[in-house]
Amino acid sequence: MSYVPSVVVSNERIYGKYYLLTVKTLRRLVRTPQPPQFSMVWVPGVDLIPLSYALYEGSSATFFYKVVGDGTRNLSLKKPGDVVAISEPIGRPFTNVENPVFLVGGSGVASVIHYSRYLKNFSGMWGVKSGALAEALLERFPKLKQLHLVSEDCAVGFCGKLTDFLDRLRLDSDTTVITAGPLEMVRAVCRWTRARGIRGYVVAEAMVKCGIGACGSCTIGNLLLCKDGPAVSCDVF
Ligand SMILES: Cc1cc2nc3c(=O)[nH]c(=O)nc-3n(C[C@H](O)[C@H](O)[C@H](O)COP(=O)(O)OP(=O)(O)OC[C@H]3O[C@@H](n4cnc5c(N)ncnc54)[C@H](O)[C@@H]3O)c2cc1C
Ligand code: FES
Structure with missing residues (x-):
């Protein structure tokens, strides 16, 4: 999976443990993220964190996240100018939705x-x-x-x-x-x-590791979240 180095533009605590992170990618993503796709956000030396796109405009990506453990806590410490990296968008767009x-x-x-x-x-x-x-x-x-x-x-x-x-x-x-x-x-x-x-x-959420449908860690029922999701039918739940 390819990653794009990105510079933190803002990482604002909205309320309590909730943050809004905006990064500028140093090159445009090859594929424009569409809802409800997500990317792996790489916090150097710490972890890869799957986060859903809240926005993607130009080369600016915004994520809304809650601090729950080490990875998201370290992400919350990033300041404007710090470098992270984001993967190309993962999963299928699910936009043709009736009502x-x-x-x-x-x-x-x-x-x-x-x-x-x-x-x-x-x-x-x-x-x-x-x-x-x-x-x-x-x-x-x-x-x-x-x-x-x-x-x-x-x-x-x-x-x-x-x-x-x-x-x-x-x-x-x-x-x-x-x-x-x-x-x-x-x-x-x-x-x-x-x-x-x-x-x-x-x-859906599941443990995402490879993000390319190879490792099976994101299995939900008979589906792979990173390939078939992240929007999956309620029938699986
Ligand atoms: C496709 C996808 C999109 C996501 N989008 C968002 C988002 O937009 N905003 C947001 O706040 N969070 C989102 N998450 C959840 C986020 O990825 C996890 O909260 C984060 O990875 C936790 O990392 P951590 O190192 O901070 O905590 P950890 O120490 O890894 O985990 C803390 C606790 O959360 C549980 N946990 C961690 N990851 C998951 C998971 N994937 N599914 C279920 N339980 C888990 C762990 O078992 C543990 O109990 C998404 C997850 C996926 C898979
Ligand atoms: S994360 Fe490896 S198959 Fe989905």
């Missing part, structure tokens, strides 16, 4: 930011633990206002967890639900879509 409804939690919203550049109309819900995170990101990406907010601290939108409010949705049979976020949440969303005969897809 998209996004049901996402936490950093699962990253791909929705990217989708919002491709889709005129979309709807859905974004679940967060803290309303302050949603407010901070909405300021930067106003198109996300098309999503209803659900917050566990009750600071914005509906009060509770996203899965508490699924039955409030009135979806047509031609809707395509796309979900991303914590495993427990995406499984609940998939159970819900299946029970109602609605098409459902997960922007």
